[in-house]
Amino acid sequence: MVVRSADVFYIMSKNIIHVNNWxxxxxxxxxxxxxxxxxxxxxxxxxxxxxxxxxxxxxxxxRNLGIKYVQGTVNRDLLDQFDPFVIFLxxxxxxxxxxxxxxxxxxxxxxxxxxxxATFPLVPAEMDYFVSKIIRKKYDNCMSRxxxxxxxxxxxxxxxYMKIYKERGERLVVGRIQSQTCGDTNNEMMDVFNKIDNxxxxxxxxxxxPDTDRFTYLPIKPGKMPEYLSKIDVFAMxxxxxxxxxxxxxxxxxSSIPVIVFNRNDGxxxxxxxxxxGLLVNTPEAFKTAIELFRDNESLRQYYRNSKxxxxxxxxxxxxxxxxxxxxxxxxxxxx
Amino acid sequence: MLYRYNRTIRTPVDLDGAYSGGCILAGGSPTLAQxxxxxxxxxxxxxxxxNNTALTIQSDFWVGADKPLCYSEVILRxxxxxxxxxxxxKNFELDPGLRLKDLPNMYFxxxxxxxxxxxxxxxxxxxxxxxxxxxxxIQLLYRLGFRQIYLAGCQFKIGVDKPYSYDVKLTDGEVxxxxxxxxxxxxxxxQLKPHFEEKGLQVYSCTPDSPLNDIYPTMxxxxxxxxxxxxxxxxxxxxxxxSFFKREVTTNG
Numbered sequence: 128m129v130v131r132s133a134d135v136f137y138i139m140s141k142n143i144i145h146v147n148n149w150x151x152x153x154x155x156x157x158x159x160x161x162x163x164x165x166x167x168x169x170x171x172x173x174x175x176x177x178x179x180x181x182x183x184x185x186x187x188x189x190r191n192l193g194i195k196y197v198q199g200t201v202n203r204d205l206l207d208q209f210d211p212f213v214i215f216l217x218x219x220x221x222x223x224x225x226x227x228x229x230x231x232x233x234x235x236x237x238x239x240x241x242x243x244x245a246t247f248p249l250v251p252a253e254m255d256y257f258v259s260k261i262i263r264k265k266y267d268n269c270m271s272r273x274x275x276x277x278x279x280x281x282x283x284x285x286x287x288y289m290k291i292y293k294e295r296g297e298r299l300v301v302g303r304i305q306s307q308t309c310g311d312t313n314n315e316m317m318d319v320f321n322k323i324d325n326x327x328x329x330x331x332x333x334x335x336x337p338d339t340d341r342f343t344y345l346p347i348k349p350g351k352m353p354e355y356l357s358k359i360d361v362f363a364m365x366x367x368x369x370x371x372x373x374x375x376x377x378x379x380x381x382s383s384i385p386v387i388v389f390n391r392n393d394g395x396x397x398x399x400x401x402x403x404x405g406l407l408v409n410t411p412e413a414f415k416t417a418i419e420l421f422r423d424n425e426s427l428r429q430y431y432r433n434s435k436x437x438x439x440x441x442x443x444x445x446x447x448x449x450x451x452x453x454x455x456x457x458x459x460x461x462x463x
Numbered sequence: 464m465l466y467r468y469n470r471t472i473r474t475p476v477d478l479d480g481a482y483s484g485g486c487i488l489a490g491g492s493p494t495l496a497q498x499x500x501x502x503x504x505x506x507x508x509x510x511x512x513x514n515n516t517a518l519t520i521q522s523d524f525w526v527g528a529d530k531p532l533c534y535s536e537v538i539l540r541x542x543x544x545x546x547x548x549x550x551x552x553k554n555f556e557l558d559p560g561l562r563l564k565d566l567p568n569m570y571f572x573x574x575x576x577x578x579x580x581x582x583x584x585x586x587x588x589x590x591x592x593x594x595x596x597x598x599x600x601i602q603l604l605y606r607l608g609f610r611q612i613y614l615a616g617c618q619f620k621i622g623v624d625k626p627y628s629y630d631v632k633l634t635d636g637e638v639x640x641x642x643x644x645x646x647x648x649x650x651x652x653x654q655l656k657p658h659f660e661e662k663g664l665q666v667y668s669c670t671p672d673s674p675l676n677d678i679y680p681t682m683x684x685x686x687x688x689x690x691x692x693x694x695x696x697x698x699x700x701x702x703x704x705x706s707f708f709k710r711e712v713t714t715n716g
Contacts, residue, residue: 178473180550180573183464183588186475199472208469 141212143169146201146219150181152188152349154281154374155217155243160349161284162215163194165444166451172209176200176223188349200225206236213458217241221248237458242266243281244371249273254454258372259394277450280398281374285443287353288381289435295360299422302359302384304331304352304375305366316365319415326422329358356382360428361421362405365414369393380404380438385431387417402441404434464588466550466571468564476570478607479586482509485611485691486524486604487669487684490597491516491627494671495616498684507695508688511604513596516616517544519628526603528574528596531555531563542567547603549574549592574599580654584662597648605664613687614679615669619645649674 143166145159150173163171172195175181186196199205201216202225214236216224224230229251240252245265249255255276257263263278293300301320303312312332320328320342328342335344345355352375356362362379364386371394376386386405390396399407406417421428439445465476486509489495500520503510511524517538526547527534536557538544550571553564563569574592583591583598584605591598597617604612616628621641626633633641652666652675659666668675669687682690 174472180588181464181475183586186464186588190477197472197474202471204470204472208472 141169142172142209144172144174144205144209144211144214145217146174146176146214146223147217148175148219149177149179150175150185150196150198152182152185152347154372155241156185157283157374158243158281159215159217160189160192160194161282161444162447163192164284165282165447166455167193169212170195172197172211174199174201174205176219185349201233203232206233211236212462213237213239213455215239215241216250216252218243218246219250220246221250224250253458256450259397261394261397262371279446279450280372280377280442282442282444282447283374283377283381283438285381285439285445288356288378289439291353291357291382291384293357293360293384295425295428298325298327299361299418300327300329300359301361301363301418301421302329302331302355302379303363303365304329304355305347313365313367315411319411320363320418323415323418323422326418329355331355352378353382356384359384361418362386363414363418364388364395366391366395370395372398376404377438377442380434381443383432383435385421385428385434387414387421389414402434402437403431404437405431464573465547467569468553468571478570480606480608482608484609484694485509485613485687486511486607486609487520487613487615487687487691488600488604488617489513489516489520489522489615490617490670491519491629492616492618492620492670493622493625493628494618495519496628498615499688502685502688505688505692505695508691509609511600513600515627515629515631517541519616524603524607526596526600528592528599531557539563539566539569544568546570547572547599572599572603580651581658583655583658584664593647593651595644595648598651601666605662610663611665611667611690613667613669613682613684613691614673614675615684615687617668617670617675618673619649619675620672621645649678653678 147155147159159173173189175198178198189196200223201219216238221228226232228248238250238252240250240255242255242257242262245262249266249269249272251272253274255273257276257278258281260278312330329345330342331345331347333347335346338344356379362384364373364376366389369391373395376395376398379386380402388395388399388405388407390407390409396407399405408414408417465478466473467476489510489512491514496519504521510520510522511526512520512522514527515535517525518535522544524545525538528549531552546569548563548571550573553571555563573589575589576592578591583602590602601612621638656678666679667687668679668681669684
């Protein structure tokens with residue numbers, strides 16, 4: 128068969144629908160944004176399944192990036208309206224998909240299951256993407272229903288972060304950043320931070336307080352991460368619960384910032400172990416010691432800055448292109 | 464943020480700044496019927512009507528925040544009229560199987576009370592609900608891009624015999640409720656004046672005998688129409704056939 132470039136370009140100018148749960152800023156939504164930036168030849172549409180209305184700043188932000196947004200369930204209306212080339216189902220539960228399992232009507236398009244967490248039932252897909260091996264393992268008993276799969280971290284559009292390089296000032300600056308969807312600051316963490324001398328903190332939170340001598344509070348806002356990360360020397364990932372993977376940690380790695388992470392035997396611990404991007408600690412006391420180590424030992428901080436390369440190779444737009452370019456071409460040719 | 468519905472899918476619609484210039488905001492006072500209402504049918508004259516006032520004056524936009532049964536179906540079903548309603552009303556059934564969200568040119572907005580006289584015009588996902596359609600209309604016009612609002616039929620007074628410019632009868636209790644609401648609205652409008660000035664919104668009262676005439680600059684209804692017409696060209700009779708331009712190119716070599 129002779130493939131004309133015009134045919135390929137016709138297919139490549141089609142719609143991609145990303146289905147997720149809520150229209151607020153979180154790791155999943157940020158990945159969708161970066162996916163859209165990595166493949167600008169498609170029109171990207173974000174479809175959120177929960178009918179709660181959206182965060183205004185978030186929608187304004189994605190609108191300015193050219194991403195369309197709708198709210199609805201995954202049904203024939205959605206496919207009729209947008210005729211997608213691919214539909215990405217990010218943690219989409221069966222209750223938000225029309226009809227009954229195995230949703231045969233979805234076969235009219237290419238389906239990619241994006242598993243940021245274990246969400247059942249496993250929707251039949253051309254490809255299943257697991258954000259960590261720990262998540263992949265939760266689907267072990269579904270092996271026979273998985274056609275193609277890949278375990279790769281949620282990827283970050285690297286350009287904005289690669290150029291960040293902060294020289295340390297007199298006081299070490301420790302950053303603590305969480306998205307809207309994860310836990311906020313807690314008293315235990317603040318107690319530990321307060322006990323450490325000669326360290327400043329940048330706390331990105333849903334509820335910023337007035338700044339003090341050592342604490343700067345910043346609001347969670349779409350598109351602000353590069354600016355926030357450019358202010359810090361070490362990233363403290365004090366998570367309040369197990370994480371399947373941590374996008375902000377990847378962003379810190381791409382920005383040459385070492386991380387300190389609570390070891391909860393989760394996807395985040397897997398990320399730190401595989402990338403060697405910083406220190407895994409088990410107790411609040413160890414967390415304090417880790418910050419003091421970075422404060423007192425600049426060579427340690429310099430050592431862990433090298434995880435940038437790992438992040439670029441394994442968790443960036445470069446990685447996304449490696450994973451999907453061939454797939455998109457294959458599916459395009461199938462459609463011709 | 465405004466929304467429209469396409470069967471089961473909710474889509475936000477970005478109309479912020481889609482317009483510029485001025486717009487008449489038409490309220491239901493009987494004085495409105497005394498104006499030359501045919502004049503708004505001219506090109507360049509924009510009108511937003513509140514509640515059932517769209518029955519009195521030809522309108523481009525309509526806003527209603529009360530229960531859908533309060534409004535004439537002539538308004539609700541008119542595809543020419545761009546209509547704005549509260550999102551909570553979207554599933555109201557006009558007829559079996561015909562919900563408000565299925566109607567043509569119908570847009571919905573969410574609302575909350577947490578605006579103040581210092582931030583009414585700030586960009587927000589939702590619109591104000593101070594139990595009064597008037598302030599929603601002001602916000603809508605501002606976000607649509609209008610920077611001059613001409614208040615017509617906004618007398619903020621109500622009588623028992625002829626409460627509105629359209630046919631409707633009110634009980635004594637309803638008249639009393641409306642009088643209270645109007646008093647509150649005028650007081651809010653007085654407090655809003657510095658905020659409007661800061662945001663570059665010019666409000667003109669074009670209603671005879673309105674309490675707002677002591678607070679905002681006044682002009683007549685005709686003057687408001689004429690000021691909207693100022694930017695409009697008058698050479699509508701000077702259109703030519705496209706072959707005219709071909710001749711011009713040939714002539715110019």
